Amino acid sequence: MMSALTFAIMDAPFENARTVTAFRLMQAALQAGHDVNVFAYEGAVGLAFARQAAHPNAVHGRDVVAENHPLPRVWIAELLQWAKKNGRKLDWVNCGLCVDERGMGEAIEGVRRGSPADFWKMSVESANTLVIPTR
Amino acid sequence: MKTLQVVETAYRATVEEQDDTIVWLTHAMVGAGGQFGMLLTGNAVCYAVREQRASPLTIGEWQQSHAAELSADVAALVAKGVSLYAVEEDLEERGIRDARLIDSLTVIPRAELPRLLEEYPRIWKW
Numbered sequence: 001m002m003s004a005l006t007f008a009i010m011d012a013p014f015e016n017a018r019t020v021t022a023f024r025l026m027q028a029a030l031q032a033g034h035d036v037n038v039f040a041y042e043g044a045v046g047l048a049f050a051r052q053a054a055h056p057n058a059v060h061g062r063d064v065v066a067e068n069h070p071l072p073r074v075w076i077a078e079l080l081q082w083a084k085k086n087g088r089k090l091d092w093v094n095c096g097l098c099v100d101e102r103g104m105g106e107a108i109e110g111v112r113r114g115s116p117a118d119f120w121k122m123s124v125e126s127a128n129t130l131v132i133p134t135r
Numbered sequence: 136m137k138t139l140q141v142v143e144t145a146y147r148a149t150v151e152e153q154d155d156t157i158v159w160l161t162h163a164m165v166g167a168g169g170q171f172g173m174l175l176t177g178n179a180v181c182y183a184v185r186e187q188r189a190s191p192l193t194i195g196e197w198q199q200s201h202a203a204e205l206s207a208d209v210a211a212l213v214a215k216g217v218s219l220y221a222v223e224e225d226l227e228e229r230g231i232r233d234a235r236l237i238d239s240l241t242v243i244p245r246a247e248l249p250r251l252l253e254e255y256p257r258i259w260k261w
Contacts, residue, residue: 013151014148014151014152015147015148016147016148017146017148017149017150019151020150020151023194024192057153058163058166059154059159059162060153060154060201062201067153067200067201068199068200068201069153070150070151070152070153070192070199074194075194075195075197078194078196078197079194079195081195082196
């Protein structure tokens with residue numbers, strides 16, 4: 001078993017290319033055989049918000065099905081599913097106070113509420129930690 | 136009333152949104168009857184390069200159906216009557232002054248920007 005890697009992310013969904021980069025790195029880490037811990041801080045707690053909804057796009061001329069709008073909550077679910085199927089562990093922790101500030105308590109299944117103490121513990125137990133802050 | 140959209144921030148969440156949000160906003164407002172011009176500055180001048188292509192994203196088993204086609208989206212604005220400009224020095228700095236750029240793009244030296252800005256009663260910088 002390879003060692004775990006921890007990611008701390010801050011950007012809210014639909015705001016920055018860093019979000020996609022973070023997801024690609026997490027996926028690459030899982031596929032390379034690492035367990036992955038994620039501490040979603042501040043706006044990043046919105047990534048797991050269960051009420052994210054796809055929409056049609058009149059400018060693109062596509063209905064809701066054809067548009068297949070990306071939803072970060074689906075990406076998290078996909079990574080959780082991939083990890084489970086392949087014997088990896090993905091532990092996604094939302095900062096609880098950040099969730100409360102934003103009223104985003106409804107997270108998808110598999111995402112848990114935590115605190116900076118969880119981030120610290122995950123970091124100590126990991127081979128390395130990558131911080132992807134907002135700018 | 137004509138409005139000039141000055142777009143500087145580029146490739147911001149374009150994977151998640153499958154477009155550039157300000158280009159999209161301009162399309163929507165043109166559709167609502169608005170009259171617009173668009174000036175690409177800074178990194179946004181890259182939107183004028185025709186050959187760019189983003190591969191669809193795959194996360195787990197989810198596959199993106201429509202990756203953003205930014206130059207096509209900007210070109211589509213021109214087809215709707217939006218005048219499109221790019222700052223020449225910003226193209227040169229990025230080495231794309233001689234790239235294949237969108238048809239109907241007007242490349243404008245920075246020194247001529249005051250004349251362009253005078254043509255628009257409203258200027259929104261993004």
